[in-house]
Amino acid sequence: MDITEYIKLVFTDYTLRTITLGTAILGAVTGMLGSFAVLRKQSLLGDAISHAALPGIAIAFLITGAKDTNTLLIGALVSGLIGTFWIRGIITKTHLKSDTALGLILSLFFGFGMLLLTFIQKQPNANQAGLDKYLFGQAATLVESDVWLMAIVTGVCLLVLLLFWKEFKILLFDADYTKTLGFNTRFIDVLITSFIVLAIVLGLQTVGVVLMSAMLLAPAAAARQWTNSLSTMVFLAAIFGAFSGVFGTAISASQNNLSTGPVIVLVAAVFVVFSFIFSPSRGLLFKQIRFIKNRRDLELHKTLAFMYHIAETHENISHPHAIKLLNNFQGFTKKTLQKLVEKNYATIDGSMWSLTDLGFETAANLYTKQSTEDE
Amino acid sequence: MKEQSQNKETPTYSGVLAVKVDDLTVAYNYKPVLWDIDLEIPEGVLMAIVGPNGAGKSTLIKSILGILKPIAGSVSIYGKPYDKQRKLVAYVPQKGSVDWDFPTTALDVVMMGTYGSLGWIKRPKQKEKKAALEALEKVGMLAFKSRQISQLSGGQQQRIFLARALVQNASIYFMDEPFQGVDATTEIAIINILKELRKAGKTVIVVHHDLQTVPEYFDWVTFLNVKKIATGPVKDIFNDDNLTKTYGINYKVSIQE
Numbered sequence: 001m002d003i004t005e006y007i008k009l010v011f012t013d014y015t016l017r018t019i020t021l022g023t024a025i026l027g028a029v030t031g032m033l034g035s036f037a038v039l040r041k042q043s044l045l046g047d048a049i050s051h052a053a054l055p056g057i058a059i060a061f062l063i064t065g066a067k068d069t070n071t072l073l074i075g076a077l078v079s080g081l082i083g084t085f086w087i088r089g090i091i092t093k094t095h096l097k098s099d100t101a102l103g104l105i106l107s108l109f110f111g112f113g114m115l116l117l118t119f120i121q122k123q124p125n126a127n128q129a130g131l132d133k134y135l136f137g138q139a140a141t142l143v144e145s146d147v148w149l150m151a152i153v154t155g156v157c158l159l160v161l162l163l164f165w166k167e168f169k170i171l172l173f174d175a176d177y178t179k180t181l182g183f184n185t186r187f188i189d190v191l192i193t194s195f196i197v198l199a200i201v202l203g204l205q206t207v208g209v210v211l212m213s214a215m216l217l218a219p220a221a222a223a224r225q226w227t228n229s230l231s232t233m234v235f236l237a238a239i240f241g242a243f244s245g246v247f248g249t250a251i252s253a254s255q256n257n258l259s260t261g262p263v264i265v266l267v268a269a270v271f272v273v274f275s276f277i278f279s280p281s282r283g284l285l286f287k288q289i290r291f292i293k294n295r296r297d298l299e300l301h302k303t304l305a306f307m308y309h310i311a312e313t314h315e316n317i318s319h320p321h322a323i324k325l326l327n328n329f330q331g332f333t334k335k336t337l338q339k340l341v342e343k344n345y346a347t348i349d350g351s352m353w354s355l356t357d358l359g360f361e362t363a364a365n366l367y368t369k370q371s372t373e374d375e
Numbered sequence: 376m377k378e379q380s381q382n383k384e385t386p387t388y389s390g391v392l393a394v395k396v397d398d399l400t401v402a403y404n405y406k407p408v409l410w411d412i413d414l415e416i417p418e419g420v421l422m423a424i425v426g427p428n429g430a431g432k433s434t435l436i437k438s439i440l441g442i443l444k445p446i447a448g449s450v451s452i453y454g455k456p457y458d459k460q461r462k463l464v465a466y467v468p469q470k471g472s473v474d475w476d477f478p479t480t481a482l483d484v485v486m487m488g489t490y491g492s493l494g495w496i497k498r499p500k501q502k503e504k505k506a507a508l509e510a511l512e513k514v515g516m517l518a519f520k521s522r523q524i525s526q527l528s529g530g531q532q533q534r535i536f537l538a539r540a541l542v543q544n545a546s547i548y549f550m551d552e553p554f555q556g557v558d559a560t561t562e563i564a565i566i567n568i569l570k571e572l573r574k575a576g577k578t579v580i581v582v583h584h585d586l587q588t589v590p591e592y593f594d595w596v597t598f599l600n601v602k603k604i605a606t607g608p609v610k611d612i613f614n615d616d617n618l619t620k621t622y623g624i625n626y627k628v629s630i631q632e
Contacts, residue, residue, distance in 0.1 A: 181491030
């Protein structure tokens with residue numbers, strides 16, 4: 001299937017359109033909120049929340065006996081919130097660090113959820129089949145009303161973000177200071193955490209308990225590489241998340257219906273890897289290039305300084321000296337000398353070199369400037 | 376020496392109490408970090424809080440500011456509970472307490488100082504930006520306003536924190552080790568700003584580690600080691616006796632002789 005054909009299909013085919021829209025919206029909202037989780041160093045929070053949601057799904061099913069998506073999600077929301085506030089409780093009330101608290105709640109709730117799932121499977125109720133799709137998600141089960149729900153939650157989340165932008169930002173950067181300014185930091189914290197829980201719960205049907213945290217983290221981690229501004233980061237994360245959804249769905253739909261959730265996560269991972277390597281300011285590639293260039297510059301300067309010390313011994317600074325003299329110097333290569341000639345710092349005459357006035361001056365003033373600029 | 380004696384003449388105390396702490400006790404676990412602290416800080420002083428590591432200096436400031444919840448005790452600012460007087464108080468936390476890789480600029484951080492007076496939801500406007508730029512200029516950091524904060528040196532980061540507090544335009548400033556890890560140039564720049572604040576009638580309370588500079592920089596001092604050992608004018612109480620009581624070793628103020 002070629003691309004134009006696929007795009008046409010996205011607009012005409014009900015199922016494909018629903019899934020594409022759903023995963024795009026989901027990617028956008030989790031990317032946005034994920035930025036906050038990443039900056040608060042609560043990357044694992046998403047993982048803990050999604051796992052903590054599992055028993056809620058099972059209990060909701062046990063109570064109602066029906067597999068209505070919205071009911072199950074409410075169950076997931078409740079147990080996700082309980083898990084989250086237990087984590088907060090453990091961190092503030094005990095000496096355990098946050099990673100321990102997260103891991104503890106994650107495995108405890110997940111274990112309990114799995115126990116309930118196996119219990120349900122043994123029940124005679126024929127309705128129970130397919131409850132385990134929440135483990136790895138199944139995008140194909142999305143219907144229009146699910147997408148509407150996601151869109152509404154995303155809209156509300158966007159509105160809250162815009163309203164409380166300033167408060168979110170300062171809380172993320174300096175919580176203690178925020179408190180002294182008179183803001184109720186607990187309220188801001190609960191607000192943002194609740195939205196993270198909500199976004200994760202919404203994604204369970206599509207991506208599943210196990211992989212959901214990647215939707216939260218990957219777009220944000222990728223976005224952080226490209227910008228030094230919080231608003232740009234949140235915006236980029238939303239874009240990356242949305243595109244992961246769209247591309248992931250496309251790949252999964254065109255390749256023999258590969259499972260959508262994992263493909264979306266893999267696409268998001270590609271965004272991360274690409275950003276880690278190619279971002280201009282923080283990426284590995286340009287960092288390495290800058291490093292090598294700096295090294296070359298330093299070697300050049302070092303050679304120039306060495307030549308300067310030799311030239312200094314003569315009254316006439318442009319007195320020629322043998323190139324051989326430079327051979328026992330570490331930074332020196334034929335190429336560095338060539339570079340110095342190109343920069344008009346030195347001249348070569350046969351096997352002899354001499355410094356130009358410019359070269360002498362430059363060498364004398366290397367790295368002597370007062371560090372008043374504090375750099 | 377001449378400068379020191381001059382320093383002691385400058386402050387004129389109004390006799391009004393800026394901060395009053397009563398029976399303040401704070402504990403993290405079983406052992407109290409602060410025990411029954413009574414403290415009266417007159418308006419217009421530049422005060423150092425000194426004491427060994429673990430004496431509760433930062434805890435004292437954080438409890439006064441309501442960041443930590445004390446077990447007992449009360450704090451009043453100009454005679455009223457702290458909650459009602461927040462706008463009179465500014466805070467400079469320890470530099471290491473935040474993540475400097477946070478995606479934001481120097482100007483943005485300083486702008487945060489205006490958030491308190493703005494209140495919920497309202498965004499900073501031109502007026503707040505102007506105030507932030509003025510504060511940046513005061514600390515000599517105007518040229519760095521668009522810098523990403525991770526690309527600032529330790530001293531510059533400290534100045535940004537100071538500027539953020541200056542923007543609050545408070546009456547009382549609490550600073551947690553503003554001289555930690557800064558070079559001599561920055562230290563002088565900071566102490567000059569603190570002295571200017573005092574000249575403008577503000578009260579400045581500083582957690583300080585370098586005993587050598589106490590007589591030169593400050594006119595008021597509080598000795599703290601879980602309990603309050605002494606508080607008062609530097610010229611009256613900054614002596615070997617109090618230092619020994621606080622630090623437990625026979626401490627001599629060698630530079631004063």
